[in-house]
Amino acid sequence: MLDHIEIDLRGPDNVLTVHIDVEDNSLSRKWLTALNGIIRDDLHLEKNYCFLGFPESERTVDYLCTQMNRAVVAINNANLGYIIRDWFSPSNTIIANGDVDHDHMNQLHRYFEDLQGVSGAMSPYYTAADDYTRWHIRQLNLLCHEYESLVLSLRKQREAPEWQRPSQLMCWLNAPRFVLGKEDYEFFGIETINRKLGGVYVGVNKAIGKAHWEVFNDEGRSIVELVTTSMRSQTEAAGDFDIEWANNPGTFPWQIKKLAEFKQWLIDNGFDPADKSLTIGHPQVAQVDLKRSFGTTDYRAIWKQLDSHQDVYRISTSWGETIYNYQWNDTDYAEQQIRRLK
Secondary structure, eight states: OOEEEEEEEEOSSOEEEEEEEEOOSHHHHHHHHHHHHHHHTTOOBOGGGSEESOTTOSSOHHHHHHHHHHHHHHHHTTOSSOOOOOOOOHHHHBOTTSOBOHHHHHHHHHHHHHHHEETTEEOHHHHHSOHHHHHHHHHHHHHHHHHHHHHHHHHHHHHOGGGOOOEEEEOBTTOOEEEOOGGGGGGOSGGGGSOOTTEEEEEOOOSSSOOHHHHHHHTTTSOOHHHHTTOOOOOEEEEEEEEEOSOOOTTSHHHHHHHHHHHHHHHHTTOOTTOGGGOOSOOEEEEEOHHHHHSOOOHHHHHHHHHTOOOEEEEEOSSOEEEOOOOTTOTTHHHHHHHHHO
8 A cells, every 4th residue: 555545525414534545556656646746735626526426416407507508608708709509408408218418418518629629739719718717618528527427327316226326526726737657558448447436546537528438438339520529548647536436337247248349349440449558447546445434335325425425625645634624505616716726
């Protein structure tokens, strides 16, 4: 073990401490160094993009659609020369079977790509935008992914409750990045698509656009221009990380079959499934000690505790700690983030 991390989750009556053991490898060493830098500099944790795929969340589909429309209005009023003629509601973003309307969500993501650009080549719209408008541009991306996660879990809650997909994304504003080396690519691969309960995965999704696995799942298994304008391998990572709170599907026949189809899809589209430089999957850097944290390894009991503890209050490593004494539903939360972005 390289280090031990504690995360305090604040509930209405008490604090739940999540204990995390960090693995010792090349990628985890770089990641932990970056995380310690985030703690040292007291960067702002994005609490409005933290707990995804929890069906009982206060951030409901109606709330998220309202926030999407709020961002659209702000962007349209910014006189950037880019107008979004679109509106979002549960009725036009969720189809009859309870799944998300991927075409509509892909279009939302395309607005974000157009407005922000890609790492190293920011859009002229983004360059011309003020801090307030840039914040709303960023929300298009975050709300798109949060909405897709929530709708998926709501459908699973009705059809197959054990396969809800809750996760915890620890993302900080202005988190510095580090470059992935060839030795780090070894921790990627198709097999790492299967994430385990309590697994901690490094934040590598820093390129704008969708990953190969997302395109395969969302686009009827065909590549379309809408989501491939910036589909590319990851070259950078940060101290950000995800905690997987869903069950691992890796040993189930339907997942084995789907991954086999994905491998064939890669081949059909000119990719080598064995090429780890494609940075497919989720490289694991740590693992939650479930028994120590929750007193159980039963996912149902774990989810029940997490449902009432969705406010990250403190994080600590052996290097130090920081406190996050604010919440996503603070009346001035957007202003708090905009000030930090400056």
